[in-house]
Each structure stands twice: as C-alpha cells, then as structure tokens.
Amino acid sequence: MVLGLPKSDVERLRRQFRLLKAGLFGVAVLAVVLFLTVTDVVRDLRTGWALRFDGVDATGQVTRMSTKGKGKTLEMFVEYAFDVDGLTFSGENSTSATLFKSLYNGAPIAVRYVANDPNRSMIVIFGEYPGLRASGSCVLFLTLLMFVLPGLSSLMAASYRMAYLRKADLRRAAVVTGLVTSPYYHDKGLSSITWHDETGAAGQSRMMTATRLPNIGATITVYADPENELPAIWDGEFGKG
Numbered sequence: 001m002v003l004g005l006p007k008s009d010v011e012r013l014r015r016q017f018r019l020l021k022a023g024l025f026g027v028a029v030l031a032v033v034l035f036l037t038v039t040d041v042v043r044d045l046r047t048g049w050a051l052r053f054d055g056v057d058a059t060g061q062v063t064r065m066s067t068k069g070k071g072k073t074l075e076m077f078v079e080y081a082f083d084v085d086g087l088t089f090s091g092e093n094s095t096s097a098t099l100f101k102s103l104y105n106g107a108p109i110a111v112r113y114v115a116n117d118p119n120r121s122m123i124v125i126f127g128e129y130p131g132l133r134a135s136g137s138c139v140l141f142l143t144l145l146m147f148v149l150p151g152l153s154s155l156m157a158a159s160y161r162m163a164y165l166r167k168a169d170l171r172r173a174a175v176v177t178g179l180v181t182s183p184y185y186h187d188k189g190l191s192s193i194t195w196h197d198e199t200g201a202a203g204q205s206r207m208m209t210a211t212r213l214p215n216i217g218a219t220i221t222v223y224a225d226p227e228n229e230l231p232a233i234w235d236g237e238f239g240k241g
Contacts (some may be wrong), residue, residue: 028149049077050114051122058082061122062103063090067149077101080123082111161230162237165223172197172232174222182207193234203232210213212236226239 014170038212060082076097081090091111095103103109113121174197181191189210193204203222205213214220224232 016099025152031145037156047114047120047122049063049065050117050120051112054115055112056084057110057112057113057124058084059069060096060109062105062107062109063098065105078109078123080101080111082113082118082121084113087118089113089121091119091121091123092122095123120228161235165225165230165233168223168226170224170226172199172201172222172224174198174203174220174234175204176216176218176220179213179216180204181210193220195222195234197224197232201232203234205237208237 015053025100026028039145060080062078062083064079066077066079068077076095077092078095079090080090083089091113098227110119110124112124113119114212174195176193176195179191180194184207191210191213192205192207193213194205201224221235
C-alpha cells in the first residue's frame with residue numbers, strides 16, 4: 001500500500017504513463033519517416049548532393065514554358081533539353097517571374113546534370129541545388145516537431161499527475177496566499193493561485209480563468225503525492241471547485 005492506494009494501482013498508472021511517453025516518441029519518429037518518404041525531400045537531397053559533387057555543366061535549350069494557377073498561387077515552369085554523347089535528355093524547373101519573362105522557346109540556357117544519370121539535372125541560373133532547399137524543409141519540419149512534442153508531453157504529464165494524485169487521495173487543507181497573473185494572457189484574464197498547505201508546503205495551480213479561482217485567504221483542498229515526486233494539485237483544477 002502507498003498511503004491508501006494499492007501498490008498495484010500505482011504501478012499500473014506509472015506503466016501507462018511510460019507507455020504513453022513511448023507512444024508519443026514512436027509517433028514522432030513515424031511522422032519524420034512519413035515526411036521524408038511522402039515528400040520529395042529524400043530525392044532532392046540525393047539529387048542536390050550529386051549535382052554539387054558529381055555534376056557536369058552543359059548548354060541546353062528551352063523547349064517549353066508554362067504556368068499553373070492564378071494570382072498568388074501562380075507558378076511558372078521552364079522545360080529544357082540538352083545533349084550528352086549524342087543522346088537528348090530533358091528536365092523542368094519552376095522559376096521566378098523575372099527570369100520567366102526573360103526566356104523564350106529555343107533560348108540557350110546553362111544546365112548541370114549528374115554525370116552518371118543525366119535524367120537528374122537543373123538549370124544552373126536557378127541558384128541553390130535542390131538539396132539545400134530540401135534541407136531547409138527538413139529543418140523547418142523538425143523545428144516544428146520540437147515545439148509540438150514538449151507541448152504534448154506536458155499535457156500527458158499533467159493528465160497522469162491528475163489521475164495519480166486523485167487515486168492516491170492524500171488530501172491536505174491549504175490556504176490561498178496569492179494570485180499570479182500571466183504576463184502573456186493578461187487581456188484574457190488568465191491567472192493562477194499560490195498556496196501553503198497544512199504541512200507548510202507551497203504550491204501553485206495551472207493558469208485558468210480568473211473567475212474560477214478562489215480569493216486570497218480562502219481554504220482549499222489539495223492532493224499531494226505520497227512519495228513527494230509530483231507537485232500537489234488543487235482540486236479546482238479538475239472541476240471540483
């Protein structure tokens with residue numbers, strides 16, 4: 001027993017929490033794999049690397065110019081062809097409006113292709129190799145993931161903490177000692193309370209609407225961790241008032 005809570009219940013809760021955290025990590029890994037697989041990132045990285053370190057310069061000709069979409073979604077494409085050892089190869093790149101307007105069908109244009117695979121090529125004037133753009137996409141995606149994962153982990157930890165402490169049912173009387181207003185959500189009236197319980201331990205609630213919070217000096221009930229590993233929680237945080 002852990003102060004009224006069967007040890008089997010405690011272990012089950014902790015095991016569920018560990019599984020949730022492992023599941024979150026698995027979802028993150030799967031998201032990265034899917035992102036790399038579904039998008040053109042892997043292909044672009046390989047092509048960009050090959051063009052940079054195993055590329056051959058050649059002169060090609062514009063064979064077709066086309067557009068797709070309208071207004072802000074308008075995209076411009078240039079198709080080209082070039083010869084390698086008597087064989088003709090072709091490619092296509094999207095381009096800016098300025099460059100698009102300066103070209104015409106049959107115009108000569110500088111291209112670079114992979115030495116052992118001329119089917120992989122690009123117009124040199126377009127600037128960075130595809131791999132650099134793909135790397136930027138990877139960095140952006142992983143950066144977003146780094147912000148999302150801590151948030152999800154925090155929600156899971158809060159849910160576990162609430163379930164565990166309520167099951168442990170180690171209640172303590174406490175007195176509200178202060179009100180803390182969030183500097184980030186001041187206009188929305190989000191605040192939290194601080195307290196001291198009957199043992200002298202201090203605590204603080206999560207941010208919530210100020211109208212849900214008791215006044216300073218009010219007596220409240222908090223739930224404490226029998227093993228003193230988790231912060232205490234005010235019962236008003238899970239709807240009891």
